[in-house]
Amino acid sequence: SELRRRAAAIVQEREAGLLHLAMHEPETELPNRRALLSELTRMRQGDSSAVAVIVFGVDRYAAMRAAIGYGLSNEVVREIAARLLRTCRESRVAHLSTGVLGLVLRRPDLAALQAEVEALEALNPAYRVQGFAVDAFLRLGVAYAEGPGFDAEALVEQATTALDECRRLDRRRLVFDSAAFPDPDLNLSLMSDLRQGLERGELSLHYQPKARAEDGCIVGAEALLRWRHPDRGPIRPDVFISAAEETGAIRELTEWTIRRALGDVEQLQWAGRRLLVSVNISGRLLGDQAFRDFVLATIEGGPGDLCFEITETAVIENPAAAVEAIAAFRKAGVKISIDDYGVGLSSLSYLKLLEADELKLDRSLAASAHQGRRDRLIVRSTIELAHGLGMSVVGEGVETPEAQAALAELGCDLVQGYLIARPLPLADLLDFLDAQAKPDVTAAA
Ligand code: G
Ligand code: G
Ligand code: MN
Secondary structure, eight states, X not given: OHHHHHHHHHHHHHHHHHHHXXXXXXXXXXXXXXXXXXXXXXXXXXTOOEEXXXXXXXXXXXXXXXXXXXXXXXHHHHHHHHHHHHHSTTEEEEXXXXXXXXXXXXXXXXXXXXXXXXXXXXXXXXXXXXXXXXEOOEEEEEEEEESSOOOHHHHHHHHHHHHHHHHHHTOSEEESSGGGSOOTTSOHHXXXXXXXXXHHTOEEEEEEEEEETTTOOEEXXXXXXXXXXXXXXXXXXXXXXXXXXXHTOHHHHHHHHHHHHHHHHHHHHHTTOXXXXXXXXXXXXXXXXXXXXXXXXXXXXXXXXXXXXXXXXXXXXXXXXHHHHHHHHHHTTOEEEEEEETSTTOOHHHHHHOXXXXXXXXXHHHGGGGSOHHHHHHHHHHHHHHHHTTOEEEEOSOOSHHHHHHHHHTTOOEEOSTTXXXXXXXXXXXXXXXXXXXXXXXXXX
């Protein structure tokens, strides 16, 4: 019987070992996805009134692993897990997949959850493993369920979806169901306000002129959305535009913008001004068939002189759809401009892929035109490359005469920035154009 007892103990130990194996990620020894799900299931059976799942993605994990190797990267992941646990007491942390951790919070009310999310967002990204200093930035996807009987797998999936969106939109964190979350920048009430605001005329377009670098003649203008909320005052476009992207209101908003911009092109033409008017187009609209149909139907028989500014990141998401949409727009007479070039990835292969009419040098790049020799060389080569590909070049964010002169000397065709003008309402733009024309008249007289 002693023997039997020992055999039973061995079996038990083996089973515990197997269970450990089944519930842990072998490389980091952290609990795995299955462990997180079973923890959630336990909570569902208990009396837990609310539960939140937060999924963390280590930004550019692959690059870190390439730099310091598997072993140390796993150590960083373990360190991150420890830091998460110290930040959120009463939580469970699991290693879900490569570079991705999950955390379960029980019992949070929304205010507590907001506070935890903020604390997690504020985590120090600096880690030190075996003498290596590594920065590991985390993005957060959050999902939240109230009451018992939630679906554990669905919750983890929602948080993962929110993280995917986070990466796509280049944000720090997103909540799967933002309606339930009191995030001032990102809630549905702001979005229903936006829809109302569109109807009530709270939105407007300002136009920032684009001038020819050689003689300052204004040949175009970029339309920039402005929203004055009746209670909150002006809301920054990057805030309401990314919120509109997330809630699906971006198509409505952009269609409004295009209609308004085309109306303004006509007004300009009546005033004897022909300007190419540019509208910024969100990346996710490029794959949207309904948007494409709208554009093609709307510009038919319209005044022309329309350009779309598109960022590269928009194209990187879904190159095939973007290239196809861009080709359709160009065929219909819309000019295409590549916005913010020089920020982020700026891969030359995208320039090859994209048939565009204009390249806008991001202000970080344009501003360096009169700085060092190397900076000048980069700007000059970029301009030459763009010209070689049949594009004209706009320098953005030009604030000083030195910057404008340097860009002009390097062959830049157009300049845009506070030196020329800030974004202006249409009436002010017309005044500005009149004022620009006058000095020439008096000089000639
Ligand atoms: O206008 P600035 O003034 O703050 O604009 C901030 C950001 O918002 C810029 O990156 C600009 O491209 C973007 N933006 C402004 N108007 C629009 C618009 O109509 N659509 C999109 N997608 N972005 C816009
Ligand atoms: O991303 P996009 O290029 O569409 O952004 C245009 C943004 O740049 C707007 O927010 C606009 O107000 C801002 N902007 C325009 N000219 C200047 C400038 O000369 N300096 C700075 N700092 N910002 C500018
Ligand atoms: Mn732009």
